Amino acid sequence: MYPYKRRDFFKKLSLGVTGTVLFPHLISETQAQKMKHSSPLSFKNSESFWEEVKSQFKFEDGLHYFNNASLGSSPIPVQTATNAYRATLDGFPSKYMWSxxxxxxxxxxxxxxxxxxxxxxxxxxxxxxxxxxxxxxxxxxxxxxxxxxxxxxxxxxxxxxxxxxxxxxxxxxxxxxxxxxxxxxxxxxxxxxxxxxxxxxxxxxxxxxxxxxxxxxxxxxxxxxxxxxxxxxxxxxxxxxxxxxxxxxxxxxxxxxxxxxxxxxxxxxxxxxxxxxxxxxxxxxxxxxxxxxxxxxxxxxxxxxxxxxxxxxxxxxxFLNQIGIDNINNRSYELKSYFRSQIADNPKFIIKTPESDDLSCAIQTLEVKGMNVKTVKTELYETYGIDTRPMSTFGLNGCRISFGIYITKKDIDYLINALNTIAS
CATH class of the missing domain: 3.40.640.10 (Type I PLP-dependent aspartate aminotransferase-like (Major domain))
Structure with missing residues (x-):
């Protein structure tokens, strides 16, 4: 197994934790079995925590990525680990590939x-x-x-x-x-x-x-x-x-x-x-x-x-286990709710996604009334650096917007300000 260091982004964010909490390396079979019954790292579900989660993802300068439903980004610890495995394999190919x-x-x-x-x-x-x-x-x-x-x-x-x-x-x-x-x-x-x-x-x-x-x-x-x-x-x-x-x-x-x-x-x-x-x-x-x-x-x-x-x-x-699937679950619905609440009173927007949490989560498709979706998608990207996916089938005429765990409420505010300007 190849040793490497990973950035501690949980420090000072968990309840009562002031020391360092590191992402673990690939753990043993016994430890993996225990994980099913263990609690994820507890923390205050604050925007500052999710800002730290965001810091683990590296996007191009100026890019605001709301297109995770097309393709996600691997966080820095995962990139580091995968590159380390690749170097190990190339160091002794036959040993690591087959045994x-x-x-x-x-x-x-x-x-x-x-x-x-x-x-x-x-x-x-x-x-x-x-x-x-x-x-x-x-x-x-x-x-x-x-x-x-x-x-x-x-x-x-x-x-x-x-x-x-x-x-x-x-x-x-x-x-x-x-x-x-x-x-x-x-x-x-x-x-x-x-x-x-x-x-x-x-x-x-x-x-x-x-x-x-x-x-x-x-x-x-x-x-x-x-x-x-x-x-x-x-x-x-x-x-x-x-x-x-x-x-x-x-x-x-x-x-x-x-x-x-x-x-x-x-x-x-x-x-x-x-x-x-x-x-x-x-x-x-x-x-x-x-x-x-x-x-x-x-x-x-x-x-x-x-x-x-x-x-x-x-x-x-x-990486996901350190955050905790329950926390990710709740955050996905929280971002959806925040987004919808911020545009609910604007008659220029039509949400083309069901509202109930039983029927949708962190993907929402939005139409700007009276505008072709390709025009909206292009304007979002070229003027604001916001990447979304245009959806034209089924009469949607809307941008598909997805909220990965690296998206913060500040990011959503930026998106909504851009949409308001484009719509006006």
Whole structure:
């Protein structure tokens, strides 16, 4: 393991803590197991604390980054650790690629499993959400006439695998429309109820849609599906890390997520969950020695792979654990609420995201009335250095604004002042 120093940004911020609290290195298996039952570092939930969290992220000078839903930034400790792993690997390539880091990879698996409240035997470390959705869509031996439900707001990486691997075999892809701004989970659940038939075999769904940040009722859909013998696969790219997720509580069969968004991990690494009794239906996308392994590891058996990023994922989980997932969860909703409250009385703004905390979190899509979204996006960036994602589909005509944990209320004030000027 490669030694390195990390900046202490928790000093003086935690309740009663005046000494140094360091981010831990990749910890032992025993310590990782204990983390599931340990409390995160307690602190005063103040803006000064979140300013310190912000200081752990390094963006280009003048950039105000509200586009985490597209791609996240890794904090300085994660970058430092990943670069150290890379240097170690290049120092003795064959040693670290195929032998010395096996136990460390298992520690990462355990850290990820604990983060999502599941067993490490239900977690594979893949490349991204797209790979996970391909793995699922490729695995099923469906027959002509069978049906797979995918709502109209699914991401292309969630639909194309089903089109390529299954629709070409005569499987019917059912594409029901959901309301753009539903008022309740029941309204969304009814869409799935009405789409299910005796031929439905799989429901493939986003946890949070990328267009306007709407949260879909995965648990309720899973319960409905399982009563009808239907498997549920979830694209968790936009939810994993934004708020607290207990994958067992969601009751879905499969969950795939890119770790480079809200988990702030190195790019090109992802998380795949498969419920223990649902793993039998899965086939690896890539086969190599060990493909007959009965454990979930057969799904990540690429032989040679980018292990510094793999281990860097563990450092990302350590970073988030130091802050605490409950604190991150609460902060995500706090920033959403603060943003909405600051623009609520301005008739020039139309929020295109559901208001209820059951239906949205740290992604909000905003239309400036009477202006094309591309014009607004360009003005935000070129004049104010604010990066957002323009959304034109489904009549949104709005900028998708995402609030990573490095966003402070001062940042939101700056954004709102810019929007007010542009709108006027």
């Amino acid at each position: 010395d880091w096996y136990d460390d990879k298992e520690v990462v698996r355990k850290l990820v499993a604990n983060f999502f409240y599941v067993s490490k035997e239900e977690i594979a470390i893949i490349h991204n959400t797209t790979e996970g959705m391909n793995l699922i869509a490729r695995s099923f031996d469906l027959e002509s006439g069978d049906e797979v439900i995918l709502i109209d707001h699914e991401h292309a990486s969630g639909t194309i695998p089903w089109e390529f691997w299954q629709e070409t075999k005569g499987i019917k892809l059912v594409r029901p429309k959901i309301p753009l701004i539903p008022t309740s989970k029941e309204e969304l659940l009814d869409v799935y109820k009405n789409a299910i038939t005796s031929k439905t075999k799989v429901i493939s769904m986003c946890h949070m849609v990328n267009t306007n940040g709407m949260i879909l009722p995965v648990k309720e859909v899973s319960q409905l599906a399982h009563k009808n013998g239907i498997k549920v696969a979830v694209d968790g790219a936009q939810s994993a890390g934004m708020f607290k997720i207990d994958l067992h509580d969601l009751e879905c069969d499969y969950f795939a997520a890119s770790a480079h968004k809200w988990l702030f991990a190195p790019k090109g690494i992802g998380v795949f969950y498969a419920k223990k009794h649902s793993q039998k239906d899965l086939k690896p996308l890539i086969v190599a020695r060990g493909h007959k392994d009965n454990s979930i590891r057969r799904l990540e058996n690429y032989n040679t792979r980018n292990l510094p990023e793999y281990l860097g994922l563990g450092e990302s989980i350590n």
